Amino acid sequence: MTQSSHHQARYAELIFRRYARETNQLVAGTRHAVIGGDPQHAALADALRSMGAHVRQFATVHDAAAWPHTITHAGTASYLEGRARSTAAERIAWATDHMPVVATLARDLAENQRIAGLKIGMCLVLEPKTAVLALTLAAAGAQVSVYAHPEETDAQIAAELANRGITVFADATANPDRAQELMDEFLNQHLNLLIDDGARVIRRAHHVAGALDELIGAAEETTSGLRNLAKEPGGPRVPVIAVNNARSKTWFDNAVGTGQSCVSTILDIIDPGQDGWSIVGADVVVAGYGPVGRGFARHVRALGGLVTVVDTDPTCALRAEIDGYQVRASLVEAVATADLIVSATGYAATITPDMLRAARPGAYIAVAGGVDDEVQWGDAIRHDGATWEPVGFALESLRYPNGHHVNILDRGGCINCTAGEGNPIEIMDLSFGVQLSALDVLLTRGRDLGPGVHPIPERADQRVSAIALAQFVHTADAHSTASTDTDVRPGIGRPSL
Numbered sequence: 001m002t003q004s005s006h007h008q009a010r011y012a013e014l015i016f017r018r019y020a021r022e023t024n025q026l027v028a029g030t031r032h033a034v035i036g037g038d039p040q041h042a043a044l045a046d047a048l049r050s051m052g053a054h055v056r057q058f059a060t061v062h063d064a065a066a067w068p069h070t071i072t073h074a075g076t077a078s079y080l081e082g083r084a085r086s087t088a089a090e091r092i093a094w095a096t097d098h099m100p101v102v103a104t105l106a107r108d109l110a111e112n113q114r115i116a117g118l119k120i121g122m123c124l125v126l127e128p129k130t131a132v133l134a135l136t137l138a139a140a141g142a143q144v145s146v147y148a149h150p151e152e153t154d155a156q157i158a159a160e161l162a163n164r165g166i167t168v169f170a171d172a173t174a175n176p177d178r179a180q181e182l183m184d185e186f187l188n189q190h191l192n193l194l195i196d197d198g199a200r201v202i203r204r205a206h207h208v209a210g211a212l213d214e215l216i217g218a219a220e221e222t223t224s225g226l227r228n229l230a231k232e233p234g235g236p237r238v239p240v241i242a243v244n245n246a247r248s249k250t251w252f253d254n255a256v257g258t259g260q261s262c263v264s265t266i267l268d269i270i271d272p273g274q275d276g277w278s279i280v281g282a283d284v285v286v287a288g289y290g291p292v293g294r295g296f297a298r299h300v301r302a303l304g305g306l307v308t309v310v311d312t313d314p315t316c317a318l319r320a321e322i323d324g325y326q327v328r329a330s331l332v333e334a335v336a337t338a339d340l341i342v343s344a345t346g347y348a349a350t351i352t353p354d355m356l357r358a359a360r361p362g363a364y365i366a367v368a369g370g371v372d373d374e375v376q377w378g379d380a381i382r383h384d385g386a387t388w389e390p391v392g393f394a395l396e397s398l399r400y401p402n403g404h405h406v407n408i409l410d411r412g413g414c415i416n417c418t419a420g421e422g423n424p425i426e427i428m429d430l431s432f433g434v435q436l437s438a439l440d441v442l443l444t445r446g447r448d449l450g451p452g453v454h455p456i457p458e459r460a461d462q463r464v465s466a467i468a469l470a471q472f473v474h475t476a477d478a479h480s481t482a483s484t485d486t487d488v489r490p491g492i493g494r495p496s497l
């Protein structure tokens, strides 16, 4: 890569990161007008296109006004177009305006009086989109309470929800014992419906006296949560809807949104000043090529990173090969030359102490999957004499007695959830739309379903996508009409990075 093409790709990286950070909105499937004809603008257009955006380049903002677009990728103006998104209330308001699927499906539930008076417990990453779901269910007449794991709790959002009458069992500063107490208090409320992410709460409910007595059923959000439920002897004793397996969840949340949000969060942690480490030309090893690994790899490649994939399943490895990535059989060998190593498996012990020792000195290591011990840094401390040294926000160096060191992001937590703002809003709108459909299924058919894990019906899955599809198309049309003579904003020029 020449110096000038590196510079152009770096420009694209920084604009992408700014957009993702400022808006928490999706790139894929949305319309972007790139203003300017310089090579760096072409690089930006290419990067966004490679992520799945609908992109057109225009010489001036006047030319762009005739084309429907949501974002103009040039200019000093904020992507928020004058709105603030700093307080919890502002962040919740911004998310609310971009979650039409949740609004529509909650309206249906409210109209049918299905959830009025029911006790609904939610255990999800506590951030603005989750707050929208909680408030929407409460507005539809449910008694809503929220539990969140400490590392997945945004304290400001928790406080804002409590102010608005939601019962909150979440404390970002809780130690493991206190977190367990909070979870048990949450389960002691005799919940009627439970929404979970990771299945820790569903599994715990089986061991808290009385917690299943009034429970009609639960809905589970993630791949690893369903995997954990499958390991339970005898399986769950209530119906559990496999939200994760809906196409309108996996195809977009796992396969697209997680890639965008993990890449942007990782880059913001490694390069907080936007003046140092770049993904452009970096060697990135991705462990696991399921939907999450695939989406992550796609976003890294779009920004100019060089991806190597390792997957223990030959079919997934073949898929990576056919998608055009370098594929290696051995993770311990692949990490030796990597600048960034990311686990997207959702399995414990993916990045082992051997790999931490074999990694390129100074390599960055992060998790896009998200189970405990996915990176075994604890073993490196216990058995290899390694020590921690804080380096920056959500970044620590693991230092070995022989001078070797690697940098671990947020102690191997699920990086977009523990150190970022989670998946893009439009993506969580879809996933939470599936959650609401799951509640509807439990309320209409719960008693017939019986204990065990059940798929979401195909029609309910399609309805979620249909609402989202109409909204994507409608947004483009609305912008088309509105922008014909009004989309000339002052201050459009070179972006200030």
Ligand SMILES: NC(=O)c1ccc[n+]([C@@H]2O[C@H](COP(=O)([O-])OP(=O)(O)OC[C@H]3O[C@@H](n4cnc5c(N)ncnc54)[C@H](O)[C@@H]3O)[C@@H](O)[C@H]2O)c1
Pocket (backbone or CB within 6 Å): 222, 223, 224, 225, 253, 254, 258, 287, 288, 289, 290, 291, 292, 293, 310, 311, 312, 313, 316, 331, 344, 345, 346, 347, 349, 350, 368, 369, 370, 371, 414, 415, 416, 417, 423
């Ligand atoms: N960060 C987020 O916001 C987010 C969103 C959705 C899902 N997830 C989580 O991401 C994880 C992956 O999700 P998915 O849907 O892609 O799962 P998946 O099971 O479809 O894919 C995981 C892949 O990892 C491979 N694998 C397992 N162990 C491996 C190892 N040691 N080395 C290399 N490859 C290995 C498997 O063969 C599989 O192909 C899950 O834990 C899921 O819950 C996170």
